[in-house]
Amino acid sequence: MLKSLIAIRIRALFGASKKTGQGTGRKIGRTIGLAFLFLYLGAAFAFLSVGMAISTAPATIALGVEWLFFAIFNVAAFSLIFIFSIFETKSELFECRDNELLLSMPIRERDIVLSRIFTVLIINYIECAVILLPAIIVFVAVGGSIVALFGGLLVGLVIPPLATALASFVGYAVAALARRFKRKNLITVIFSLIFFVLYFVVYSALMNGLEGLEENIDGAVLGMADTLSPIRIIGEASLLRPLSTLIVCAVAVVISVLSFIVIKNRYFAIITSSHSAARTKYRAQRLAGSSAFIALAKKELRTFFSSAAYIMNGGIGALMQLALSVFILVGAEDFRTVVYMLSPVFDVLPEDLLLAASVAILMLLSLTTSVSASALSMERRALWIIKTAPVRTIDIIHAKLVPHLLLAVPTGLISAILFAIAIRADALSVLLLLLAPTLANTVMALFGLIINIAMPRFDFENEAQIVKQSGAASIVVLGGMLGGIALAALGIYLSVLLGLIGICLFILFFLVLSVVLYFILTGASLKKLERINI
Amino acid sequence: MLKIENLTKKYGDKVAVDNLSLEISGGEICAFIGHNGAGKTTTLKACIGILSFDSGDIYIDGKSVREYPLETKAVTAYIPDNPDMYEFLSGIKYLNFIADVFGVSESERNTRIPALAERLGITDALADSIGSYSHGMKQKLAIIAAFLHKPRIILMDEPFVGLDPRASFTLKEMMREHCEAGGSIFFSTHVLDVAERLCDRVAIIKGGKLVVSGKMDEVRGDASLEEVFLELEDNNA
Numbered sequence: 001m002l003k004s005l006i007a008i009r010i011r012a013l014f015g016a017s018k019k020t021g022q023g024t025g026r027k028i029g030r031t032i033g034l035a036f037l038f039l040y041l042g043a044a045f046a047f048l049s050v051g052m053a054i055s056t057a058p059a060t061i062a063l064g065v066e067w068l069f070f071a072i073f074n075v076a077a078f079s080l081i082f083i084f085s086i087f088e089t090k091s092e093l094f095e096c097r098d099n100e101l102l103l104s105m106p107i108r109e110r111d112i113v114l115s116r117i118f119t120v121l122i123i124n125y126i127e128c129a130v131i132l133l134p135a136i137i138v139f140v141a142v143g144g145s146i147v148a149l150f151g152g153l154l155v156g157l158v159i160p161p162l163a164t165a166l167a168s169f170v171g172y173a174v175a176a177l178a179r180r181f182k183r184k185n186l187i188t189v190i191f192s193l194i195f196f197v198l199y200f201v202v203y204s205a206l207m208n209g210l211e212g213l214e215e216n217i218d219g220a221v222l223g224m225a226d227t228l229s230p231i232r233i234i235g236e237a238s239l240l241r242p243l244s245t246l247i248v249c250a251v252a253v254v255i256s257v258l259s260f261i262v263i264k265n266r267y268f269a270i271i272t273s274s275h276s277a278a279r280t281k282y283r284a285q286r287l288a289g290s291s292a293f294i295a296l297a298k299k300e301l302r303t304f305f306s307s308a309a310y311i312m313n314g315g316i317g318a319l320m321q322l323a324l325s326v327f328i329l330v331g332a333e334d335f336r337t338v339v340y341m342l343s344p345v346f347d348v349l350p351e352d353l354l355l356a357a358s359v360a361i362l363m364l365l366s367l368t369t370s371v372s373a374s375a376l377s378m379e380r381r382a383l384w385i386i387k388t389a390p391v392r393t394i395d396i397i398h399a400k401l402v403p404h405l406l407l408a409v410p411t412g413l414i415s416a417i418l419f420a421i422a423i424r425a426d427a428l429s430v431l432l433l434l435l436a437p438t439l440a441n442t443v444m445a446l447f448g449l450i451i452n453i454a455m456p457r458f459d460f461e462n463e464a465q466i467v468k469q470s471g472a473a474s475i476v477v478l479g480g481m482l483g484g485i486a487l488a489a490l491g492i493y494l495s496v497l498l499g500l501i502g503i504c505l506f507i508l509f510f511l512v513l514s515v516v517l518y519f520i521l522t523g524a525s526l527k528k529l530e531r532i533n534i
Numbered sequence: 535m536l537k538i539e540n541l542t543k544k545y546g547d548k549v550a551v552d553n554l555s556l557e558i559s560g561g562e563i564c565a566f567i568g569h570n571g572a573g574k575t576t577t578l579k580a581c582i583g584i585l586s587f588d589s590g591d592i593y594i595d596g597k598s599v600r601e602y603p604l605e606t607k608a609v610t611a612y613i614p615d616n617p618d619m620y621e622f623l624s625g626i627k628y629l630n631f632i633a634d635v636f637g638v639s640e641s642e643r644n645t646r647i648p649a650l651a652e653r654l655g656i657t658d659a660l661a662d663s664i665g666s667y668s669h670g671m672k673q674k675l676a677i678i679a680a681f682l683h684k685p686r687i688i689l690m691d692e693p694f695v696g697l698d699p700r701a702s703f704t705l706k707e708m709m710r711e712h713c714e715a716g717g718s719i720f721f722s723t724h725v726l727d728v729a730e731r732l733c734d735r736v737a738i739i740k741g742g743k744l745v746v747s748g749k750m751d752e753v754r755g756d757a758s759l760e761e762v763f764l765e766l767e768d769n770n771a
Contacts, residue, residue, distance in 0.1 A: 282661035287630045287643050295634030299620065306622030381618035387584045389635040390608035533585050 001107055005115035009092075010122070042126070044482050046134045049073075053138035061144050070148070071235030073135040074155055075202065078234075080131065081124045081163035083199040087192060087309055088123070089164065090171035091464035092116045093263065098461055099271045113264050117168055123469075124160040132156045136238075151240035155248065158237075162252040165259035170195075172263050175270055188308030196316070292391050296399035303378050304403040310374060313467040313477075314404075317368030318411040321437070324365060325415035325422075328358075332422035346496045355429050356495030356503050358419045359436040360488035363510070366412050366440035367484035370467075371404035372448030373476035376456050376529070377466045383458065383534045393526050397449065404445040412437025428500075432507055439510035440484075446517035448476045453525040456532060535560045535718045536581065536687050540590035543576050543742075550576045552742040553590070558687075558720055558735065561713050565729035565750075566722040567763055568739035574722040575615060577739070578689050581720070582612040594687060608636070611680035615691040615722075617672040621665030625656065625675050628664060629682065636683035643682070650678040653708070654701055669696040677705060681712070688712065690721035694728060706732055730759040738766055 053073070060069040093116050102112050136152035174191050178184040236244035290298070304310055328335050339357055343350040379386070386396055416433040419425075425433060455472040457465075467473055490509075494502030536558040543551040551573040558564045566574050579585035581592050583599045583606065592599045594606040619628060626647070633643040651657040654674040664672060673696045680688055688709075694702050709719050709732065723729050729736060730750065736759065737747040745766050746753055754762055 279659070279666075280661045281658050282626060284648060287626070287633070287640065287647065289630075289638070289640040289643065290634050292635045292637065295631050299623075299631055302622055302627075303620070381616070382620055384584055384612070384614055385619065385632075386635070388582050388607060388610075388612045389632075390604045390637075391635055392604065531586060533579070 002111045002114060005102075005107070005111055006118050009115050009119040042130050044478075045130045049131050049134040050138055053135040054142070057135075057139045057142045057144060061139075061142065066139075066144060066148070066239055067232055067235030067241075069135075069139060069144075069235070070152065070155070070238035071231045073132055074159060074234045074238060075231065077128050077131040077156075078159050078163050079199050079202045081127055081160060082167050083195050084127075085120055085124060085164055085167035086171050086174065086195055087188070087312065088120050088171075088464055088468065089117065089168040090175050090188075091309055091462040092120055093168065093171060093267070094175040094270050095463075096461040103268065103271060109267050110264050113260065113267055117164060117260070117263075120168075121160055121164050124164050128156055128160045132159075145239060147240050148238055151238040151245065154240070154245070155234075155238045158249055158252045161256050165252075165256040168263055169259040172266060172270070176266070179270070185306065185308045185311070189311050192308060192312045193319075196312075292389075293395050293399060296386070296391065296395060297402040300375065300399050300403050301406070303375075304371060304407075307378070307463040307467070309463040310371075310378065310467045313464075313473070314371035314374060315369060315407050317365060317370065318408045320368060321362070321365035321415045322411050324361070325418035328361075329418045329422045335422060346492075348496045349499060352495050352499045352503070353492075354423045355425065355432065355500070356492050356506075358423055358425075358433060359503055359506065360491040362412065362416055362419060362433065362437045363440040363491065364484040364488045365415070366408060366437045367444050367480040367487075368477070369404065369408045369441065369444055370448055370473060370476045370480065371407060372401060372445045373452050373473045374467045374470070375400040375403070375449055376452045377458060377460070377470060377472065378463070380458050380460070381534060383532070387534065393530050394522060397521060397526060397529065400449055401445050404448065405441065408441040408445070409438055412441050432503055435507050436510070439507065439514055442514045443510055443517060444476075444480055446514065446521050447480070448472075450517060450521050450525050451476050453521075453529050453532075458534065535562075535595060536720055537593040537596075538577070538581065538590070539593070541577065541580060541587055541592060542589045543573075543580060543585065543587040549742050551580070551587070551739075554739070554742070554744045555590075556737055556744060556747055558718050560686075560716050560718055562734045563709055563713050563719045563721075563732055564735040564737060565733040566720060566737050566739065567724075567726065567729060567759075568722075569767065572739045573742040574739060575691055576742075578612070578691050578720070578722060582610060582689050583607060584612075608683075609686040611683070611685040611688045613673075613676045613680050613688070613690040613693050615695070617669075617676040619664050619672060619675065622663060624661050624663050625651075625667070625671075626660040628675065629660075629679060632679045632682055638683050646682055647678065650681055653704055654678060655704075670698055670701065673697055674701055677708070681708060685717065687718045687720065690719065692723060693721055694723065694725055726758075726760045726763060730754070738763060740767065 053069075056069055056072065060066050093113065096116070099112075103109070132152060133156070136149060136156075139152070140146060140149050174188060178187045181187050233244045233247050237248035304314070336354065339354045340350045343353045346353060348356075376383075413434060416430075416437055420430045420433050423429070452472040455470070455475075457470050457472070460466050460470075491503070491506040494506050496502070498505065536556075538554055538556040541551050541554040542549065554573070554577060556564075566577070568574050576585060580587045581594075581599065583603050594610055597606050599606045620631075623631065629647050629651075630643065632638075633647070638646070648657065651660060654677060656671060656674045656678070659667065659671060664675065667675065673693070677693065680690075693705060697705060706728070709721075713719060713734075733750050735748065736750050736753050738745050738753075746762075750759070753759075757765075
């Protein structure tokens with residue numbers, strides 16, 4: 001039974017999009033295309049890991065603190081997996097639509113829980129491999145102990161179950177708590193933000209440690225170097241130091257087993273909890289009318305705010321943009337100093353480079369918002385409602401852009417103003433700074449919806465499968481990030497080549513791209529949307 | 535009012551609806567009967583314009599659903615076999631949304647929604663989110679939404695499934711009243727007793743082909759609708 005359940009979960013994980021009459025050849029072509037895309041994205045992230053490893057490994061080996069190298073990578077892998085699995089496990093375990101169906105069958109709760117955790121574990125092993133494997137290879141290649149090859153792999157096998165078990169436990173705690181509140185999504189979003197901040201705190205602490213190392217081991221690193229320091233134990237496990245390896249493995253096993261026991265025992269109670277069934281008696285009130293478009297747009301906004309997974313995955317880019325802008329404003333002098341130092345390297349005026357860097361950062365961060373990438377799929381099986389309503393398809397499309405633009409454009413503009421203050425921009429620069437995120441957000445909103453219409457998926461068990469794992473969301477999120485890096489580089493290059501004119505051309509490029517994407521959306525995508533049958 | 539002319543719909547090589555022609559006039563209730571997978575839902579979806587078809591055409595009030603999708607949708611309502619709705623909305627917000635997209639005036643929606651909700655016994659639950667509704671409550675909400683904008687024709691796919699006896703009775707009353715006011719109803723059902731007592735016309739489909747269509751009395755003769763249906767099934771096996 002467990003095997004069958006796991007097979008079903010894996011099929012759901014890599015579930016095909018809603019069939020729209022496409023032939024077998026086209027389906028195979030799309031599968032191959034998606035496989036290549038994920039390989040490319042995996043390679044891109046592995047490349048980042050290689051870069052970080054190359055800059056760290058020689059120093060740690062030379063200073064005899066190899067454990068710090070692995071501590072950094074192991075903690076980074078663990079934190080990333082843990083933080084991003086919490087809501088994945090919460091959705092997989094407690095919010096799947098087939099929970100009650102499975103519970104009604106003669107299936108042990110143990111098997112249901114295991115099959116769901118296993119699905120998350122697969123993704124986590126992939127994420128862990130992308131981060132750790134390149135680091136281990138680089139470490140050995142630059143002269144590190146060959147023992148690290150085996151130790152690194154052993155820890156790589158232990159980290160995903162440990163992080164998944166802890167994430168499942170926290171996910172269970174959030175689910176149990178959220179059930180007691182009417183605004184469950186708000187509770188979940190608040191928890192998400194807390195964990196997100198925690199992730200950055202851990203990441204910053206590690207980076208500070210790294211900085212200390214580069215300054216030839218300062219007090220912070222020496223503090224971590226205590227034999228009983230957890231960070232040191234985590235790092236030493238990759239070097240197969242017996243006590244540390246034993247501790248890491250034992251902790252992983254104990255936490256995994258305990259977490260599983262708690263979830264298995266509380267699973268039925270959470271799923272069948274009656275908290276959500278609390279009724280509110282309707283009191284008649286006068287209903288106000290609005291135009292069909294406003295009604296559609298309001299419905300889209302309610303869809304967005306109905307799901308914590310959708311808010312966090314789709315809108316986190318906007319939040320990050322705002323946070324980084326505040327960070328830049330606070331550290332404005334440092335930002336200016338770094339750019340002024342770099343300007344002779346690029347042989348460009350410092351003011352131009354400052355503006356180009358600001359424009360590129362704003363644009364890059366705008367390309368991480370992906371609300372529109374799930375806008376159509378979130379209709380689920382209720383798509384018939386708008387398809388049977390006397391509304392134009394173009395109005396449906398415009399309404400689906402509203403949540404993305406309403407969330408991202410204002411935050412982009414606020415960020416632009418913060419950047420303008422930080423770099424003491426003149427009038428023209430302010431205008432360019434305001435245009436950059438606005439156009440980039442428009443591009444991303446259009447691109448996301450085009451991809452979602454091309455690859456809709458309506459048969460999902462929980463929102464996380466759509467906003468995080470679906471083909472459309474993956475392409476838009478990761479494509480936006482990597483495309484953004486390439487475009488940011490283009491922006492910097494144009495400014496180096498042509499100064500202020502280059503920055504203007506860069507902005508113009510986004511304007512043209514927006515127009516092109518709008519024509520695609522209201523042309524081919526509109527026709528595709530009209531053909532989609534439910 | 536509803537005219538289906540030589541409708542053919544294929545899924546790949548499989549012919550789901552084969553050259554089907556049917557006409558329903560104003561004031562008529564027509565039952566659409568057939569075994570599972572016969573092509574009833576496909577036909578209904580094609581009529582409402584959410585399923586493209588390969589050949590033929592469908593006219594509502596003389597207008598092609600292909601050429602005038604907005605005009606035909608404005609005078610039509612649809613209740614699917616499984617009432618999937620926006621689970622995050624409350625019942626009242628969903629109905630207000632439907633009123634907005636169908637252009638129901640404020641005064642009319644403020645009169646009709648309470649009246650229809652009261653009639654189907656769902657008033658108290660209108661503030662709850664649709665996600666907390668039972669199948670029957672969702673079905674009631676879909677019925678209210680369908681009748682809300684006073685459509686000329688209502689297309690229903692198994693509308694009685696999940697309804698309690700009281701709501702079933704009320705729906706039959708509402709269907710009859712709708713037709714007495716000049717509207718039409720085309721609905722699929724497996725409940726032959728209901729079809730026999732409620733409908734003016736009946737259409738029986740098998741393997742995508744219309745095997746019989748006409749006035750209920752003419753089709754049935756002296757036999758019961760159940761006997762006629764089973765005999766047609768056997769004859770065409």
